[in-house]
Structures are given as C-alpha cells and as structure tokens.
Amino acid sequence: MDTFENFQYDSASSYGGMSVVDDTSSVYTANTTNASRVPVDLESLSITDDRSFTSSPNGHSHAVHNKTPSRNAIDEDFDAVLDDLKDEGQVDLPPHACSYCGIHSPASVVKCLICSKWFCNSRGNTSASHIVNHLVRAKHKEVILHSESPLGETIPECYNCGSKNVFMLGFIPAKSDTVVVLLCRQPCAAVSKDISWNPALWAPLIDDRSFLSWLVKPPSEQEQLRSRQISFQQINRLEDLWRENANATLDDLEKPGVDDEPQPVITHYEDAYQYQNIFGPLVKIEADYDKRLKESQTQTDITIRWDLGLNQKRVAWFCLPKLESGEVRLAVGDELRLKYNGGLHKPWEGDGHVIKIPNNVSDEIGLELRRSEGVPTEITHGYTADFVWKSTSFDRMQLAMKTFAVDEKSVSGYIYHKLLGHELEPQVLRTQMPKRFSAPGLPELNHSQMYAVKSVLQKPLSLIQGPPGTGKTVTSASIVYHLAKMNPGQVLVCAPSNVAVDQLTEKIHATGLKVVRLSAKSREALDSSVSFLTLHQQVANNTTHVELQKLIQLKNEQGELSSNDERKYKALIRQCEKEILGAADVICCTCVGAGDPRLSKLKFRTVLIDEATQAAEPECMIPLVLGCKQVVLVGDHQVRLR
Numbered sequence: 276m277d278t279f280e281n282f283q284y285d286s287a288s289s290y291g292g293m294s295v296v297d298d299t300s301s302v303y304t305a306n307t308t309n310a311s312r313v314p315v316d317l318e319s320l321s322i323t324d325d326r327s328f329t330s331s332p333n334g335h336s337h338a339v340h341n342k343t344p345s346r347n348a349i350d351e352d353f354d355a356v357l358d359d360l361k362d363e364g365q366v367d368l369p370p371h372a373c374s375y376c377g378i379h380s381p382a383s384v385v386k387c388l389i390c391s392k393w394f395c396n397s398r399g400n401t402s403a404s405h406i407v408n409h410l411v412r413a414k415h416k417e418v419i420l421h422s423e424s425p426l427g428e429t430i431p432e433c434y435n436c437g438s439k440n441v442f443m444l445g446f447i448p449a450k451s452d453t454v455v456v457l458l459c460r461q462p463c464a465a466v467s468k469d470i471s472w473n474p475a476l477w478a479p480l481i482d483d484r485s486f487l488s489w490l491v492k493p494p495s496e497q498e499q500l501r502s503r504q505i506s507f508q509q510i511n512r513l514e515d516l517w518r519e520n521a522n523a524t525l526d527d528l529e530k531p532g533v534d535d536e537p538q539p540v541i542t543h544y545e546d547a548y549q550y551q552n553i554f555g556p557l558v559k560i561e562a563d564y565d566k567r568l569k570e571s572q573t574q575t576d577i578t579i580r581w582d583l584g585l586n587q588k589r590v591a592w593f594c595l596p597k598l599e600s601g602e603v604r605l606a607v608g609d610e611l612r613l614k615y616n617g618g619l620h621k622p623w624e625g626d627g628h629v630i631k632i633p634n635n636v637s638d639e640i641g642l643e644l645r646r647s648e649g650v651p652t653e654i655t656h657g658y659t660a661d662f663v664w665k666s667t668s669f670d671r672m673q674l675a676m677k678t679f680a681v682d683e684k685s686v687s688g689y690i691y692h693k694l695l696g697h698e699l700e701p702q703v704l705r706t707q708m709p710k711r712f713s714a715p716g717l718p719e720l721n722h723s724q725m726y727a728v729k730s731v732l733q734k735p736l737s738l739i740q741g742p743p744g745t746g747k748t749v750t751s752a753s754i755v756y757h758l759a760k761m762n763p764g765q766v767l768v769c770a771p772s773n774v775a776v777d778q779l780t781e782k783i784h785a786t787g788l789k790v791v792r793l794s795a796k797s798r799e800a801l802d803s804s805v806s807f808l809t810l811h812q813q814v815a816n817n818t819t820h821v822e823l824q825k826l827i828q829l830k831n832e833q834g835e836l837s838s839n840d841e842r843k844y845k846a847l848i849r850q851c852e853k854e855i856l857g858a859a860d861v862i863c864c865t866c867v868g869a870g871d872p873r874l875s876k877l878k879f880r881t882v883l884i885d886e887a888t889q890a891a892e893p894e895c896m897i898p899l900v901l902g903c904k905q906v907v908l909v910g911d912h913q914v915r916l917r
C-alpha cells in the first residue's frame with residue numbers, strides 16, 4: 276500500500292514519450308483558456324538541443340553540477356550585484372517564480388490551479404520536479420501553463436471529458452503526425468474508439484516524476500545553479516506551513532515553533548496504536564486543510580434558474596465563476612448552502628447537494644435542495660453560495676484506524692502483522708482451486724492475467740500491478756468471480772474513485788454474480804452505466820414488498836409523505852436494503868463508502884481494492900477492518916506493499 280507521503284504520482288515510466296513528440300506541432304485539449312477544441316500551436320517548441328539537462332543511467336535527470344558554466348565577466352558582475360540586491364531584499368522575484376526555488380523563465384514554470392502558486396519543472400535536489408513535488412504533497416492535480424510559454428496560457432485537459440487531473444492525463448500522437456491529443460487514462464484513453472489515434476500509444480504527461488519536457492521545459496543549467504537550493508525536508512515543511520498560512524515563505528521556516536512536525540510515516544510499526552498515533556494526526560491535518568479550503572470559497576452575486584426535479588424536489592441551476600477559473604473543485608454529492616439576504620424577500624438559506632457539475636454540454640451546476648418549502652423561487656438574482664464541509668470521509672478513516680487498533684477481530688492476525696510491516700512466514704489459504712481461471716461472461720485471460728489470478732486466490736494478501744491497458748479490470752473481475760465462488764460470505768470490492776468502482780461493478784455483473792453497487796445517498800440521483808445495480812435502484816425495483824412499492828409511488832407523486840407513512844417507508848427501506856445486501860455475492864463501493872453504516876453489521880472476509888495506489892493508506896483501512904482475512908490490492912506500478 277502506498278503511504279500518505281507517497282500519494283500516487285509515479286507514472287508508468289516504460290512509456291517515455293519524448294521521441295514521439297519531436298515532430299509534433301499541436302496539442303488538442305478539450306478547452307484551452309482562449310478557445311475551445313482548437314489545436315494549440317507548438318511551433319516554437321525546441322526540446323532536444325537543451326544539453327544542460329541530462330539523464331543519468333538510472334533515468335533520473337538532474338542538473339549537472341560538476342561543471343562551471345562558461346559565463347563572461349560582465350555576467351558575473353551582474354550576478355554579484357544581483358546577489359547583493361537579493362540579500363537586501365530589494366529585488367523581488369516575479370509573481371510566477373517557483374515557490375520553492377525562484378526559477379522563473381516562463382517556459383519552465385506552471386501555476387497550480389488550486390492554490391495559485393507557481394512551480395518549476397526542475398528537480399533541484401529532489402527526485403521529483405518541484406511542480407510534481409508540490410502537486411503530490413498538496414494533493415493538487417490541476418495546472419496552467421504560463422502565457423509566455425511556447426504553448427501559451429493552456430490548461431492541460433482531457434480532449435474527451437475535460438478532466439484536468441494531470442496525474443491521469445497523457446497524450447496520444449494523432450495519425451497526422453502534427454498533433455497530439457490529450458486524454459485521461461481512465462476512462463477516455465481506454466475506451467477511445469477514434470480511428471485517428473491509437474490508444475496503445477498513450478503516454479503520461481508526468482514521466483519519471485516530472486512533466487514531459489515538451490510541455491514544460493526544464494530550466495537551463497545556469498538557471499538551476501542560480502536558483503535557491505531547497506531540500507526535500509524544507510519542501511515538506513513549507514507545504515505543511517502552507518496548510519496553516521498560504522502566504523508562508525521559506526523564511527518562515529527559520530522561525531521558532533514551526534519545526535514541531537507530526538511524526539514521520541515509517542514502514543514498520545510496533546502495533547496498531549503506534550500506527551494510529553502516526554496516521555491520526557496526518558488525517559487530522561488533511562481534514563483541517565480541506566475544511567479551510569472549502570469554507571474559503573464563498574461566492575456572491577449568483578443568479579439562479581429554479582426548476583423542479585422529477586422527484587418533485589426543488590433544483591437550483593447556476594454558474595460559479597470561481598469554478599471556471601479553477602479555484603474551486605466541485606464533485607457530485609458535495610453540499611452547498613444557498614443564501615438570500617437581498618431586500619426583495621425575507622432572508623432565506625437552504626442546503627442541497629450537487630447533482631450536476633459543469634461538463635462539455637453546459638457550465639451549469641445543479642443543486643437539489645433538501646427542503647422544498649419556503650424557497651423564494653420568484654427571486655433569481657443576488658444569491659450567495661457556501662460550501663458545506665463534510666467530515667465523513669475523514670471520520671471514517673479515523674474510525675477505521677481505531678477499529679484496527681482496538682478490535683482484534685477487525686482483520687486476521689496475519690493481515691494485522693503484514694499491514695504493520697512485520698516479518699511473517701508466507702501463508703497459504705486452504706481452498707479448492709478452480710479448474711478454469713477465465714470467468715464466464717468475460718474475455719478469456721491471457722497467460723500473464725491467468726498467472727495473476729492463479730497466484731492470488733490462495734494468498735491472504737497479494738498485490739497485482741500492471742501498466743494501463745493490461746486488462747486489470749478484467750483480471751480483477753475474474754479474481755472476484757473465483758473468490759466469491761470459493762469462499763463463504765460476500766466479497767467486498769472497493770476503489771478510491773466512483774468511476775473505477777462503476778467499471779468494476781459492470782464487469783463483475785457480466786460474470787453472472789449477484790452484485791450490489793452501494794453509493795452515497797447524495798449520489799443516488801446520478802445516472803450511470805450501473806444504475807440498475809445500485810442498492811437504491813434494487814430497492815425501488817423490488818417486488819417482494821408491496822407496501823413499500825405503494826409508498827415509493829406515493830412519494831414520487833406527492834414529493835412528500837405524511838410523517839406516519841414516512842416512518843413506515845424508512846423502516847421498509849431498511850428492511851429491503853438488508854435483504855438485498857444479504858443476498859448479494861459481491862458488494863461494490865468506494866473505499867470511503869465501505870464505512871457506510873448500512874455495511875457496519877456485515878463481515879467481509881474477502882476484500883479487493885482496485886486503484887490501491889491512488890488511495891491514501893488510511894482510506895484503504897476502511898474496507899479492510901470489516902473482518903478481512905484475504906486481501907487483493909490492484910494498482911499501477913510503484914505500489915509499496917509492506
């Protein structure tokens with residue numbers, strides 16, 4: 276499993292993409308800041324002749340330090356004066372200077388869209404480039420290039436879905452040779468049927484922990500030598516400081532008191548209490564940071580288009596300018612609070628959850644209000660929107676770590692010690708192996724996939740890795756099929772993201788197993804390819820509870836039920852959910868979703884976690900502490916398993 280420190284950022288390095296790009300002259304993205312779906316001119320790009328940037332045999336590029344650059348005397352004088360001025364604090368770096376090292380040539384820096392700080396694409400003294408270091412440490416994932424860079428003020432975005440997550444983005448050279456297409460690895464590159472490019476050529480934008488040099492140029496050797504030399508430790512402390520104070524600088528590190536860091540993450544723990552003592556404060560820091568970020572995003576002067584949903588709930592449609600500028604991240608299910616304090620109506624506020632976020636079709640956000648009464652629908656202008664922060668995911672992580680520590684039945688002894696990094700004799704589970712490893716309804720497995728399936732079925736803890744495009748979803752679904760057939764009880768299948776859970780749910784359903792997709796209440800209104808497998812849909816479609824069907828119909832027609840009926844309705848829903856969950860072979864949900872109270876009474880002996888590399892370690896704990904004795908982790912390269 277990966278640690279918090281090493282939150283996913285290693286990309287499949289087998290795909291070094293430089294050579295493919297040499298004769299490339301345009302990049303397609305879904306939306307550049309200037310225009311939509313227009314090739315960006317790459318004409319002025321030159322990448323290969325930058326001899327100051329070299330690659331060492333282990334593939335880690337770094338500045339060459341053992342060679343004095345040839346600079347003439349005038350230059351040196353100039354530098355001396357410049358250094359003096361710097362000492363006196365009279366020369367300010369431009370706003371786009373790297374927040375770590377001060378490098379500021381426009382082609383070499385990018386701005387983090389989340390915190391608006393700039394970072395360069397050089398590694399300095401660390402193994403990752405400064406921008407990648409920052410994105411990983413801060414868990415920010417979106418950037419914009421400098422307006423004076425060769426590609427102009429461009430936000431790298433998926434051509435297909437508009438996703439800006441640079442860790443998921445890659446490019447495919449189009450057949451025409453003059454353009455590349457940016458696509459996210461999942462799902463767009465995987466499902467792309469466009470004949471003008473070949474998905475097999477997909478390569479990540481971040482390779483070997485820095486941005487590809489045609490996208491963000493590594494700074495020259497001279498620039499690197501002149502820049503502030505910042506250590507990995509300083510970077511970590513600076514990032515921690517920024518969570519408290521976004522304007523902190525390296526100078527603030529010198530101040531007393533700031534050195535009280537949380538205990539570092541280690542690879543071997545005495546016991547689960549030590550584990551909890553180390554990860555607990557880290558999760559708390561994450562939660563505080565997330566809360567402050569969300570709460571600082573109040574937006575005023577919002578114009579609303581009022582609407583009524585099919586379920587008779589009030590829906591507000593509006594645009595958030597901050598969202599367009601990338602300052603705010605919004606996901607379906609997030610809660611927002613709308614307020615009206617203008618003079619045309621008495622003050623009003625109402626909470627709701629987001630049912631639609633901006634996409635390629637429209638920039639509007641849809642917010643379904645919790646209560647329909649008293650909404651001033653005659654007023655359309657002058658609203659304020661606040662983010663309502665929810666601690667659910669962080670609470671569930673903390674609870675899982677506590678359960679891991681205090682409840683000895685939460686995981687098997689073997690898994691307990693393995694997770695804490697203790698040395699153990701390998702164990703083999705005694706079960707009957709299947710005769711065939713391919714699963715019904717799924718493509719036949721190839722040799723390496725078959726080997727993967729075979730090797731995990733009898734191991735209490737295993738890890739499957741493979742680069743994108745190696746059929747990990749089919750392999751995972753085949754494993755789940757056999758685990759469900761070989762073992763008593765239900766298999767719990769999780770991934771950090773809803774997208775990944777849905778894909779896996781679909782494949783597992785194809786094998787004929789009884790699958791339930793458990794989604795958060797706030798996401799129930801959402802349509803997906805596996806809607807019919809979601810618990811709430813299965814409840815709605817059940818035929819065994821006639822009275823419940825009547826009440827559901829009544830509620831849909833009237834929007835609300837009498838309090839007596841509502842009580843009956845809720846009790847029947849709980850009953851029905853219990854039956855459906857109890858009859859399932861497999862239950863699929865996000866890692867955080869595994870902390871849903873509806874699962875708390877169930878025990879899951881067998882757990883598979885997909886995209887485990889992209890989950891924080893305490894997040895993976897949530898599905899594990901429900902009694903697991905066998906765990907399969909699936910991820911990209913670089914999963915660190917203890």
Ligand SMILES: [Zn+2]
Pocket residue numbers: 373374375376377378394395396397399405
């Ligand atoms: Zn830098």
Ligand SMILES: [Zn+2]
Pocket residue numbers: 387388389390391392409410413415
């Ligand atoms: Zn940032």
Ligand SMILES: [Zn+2]
Pocket residue numbers: 433434435436437438458459461462463464
């Ligand atoms: Zn995409």
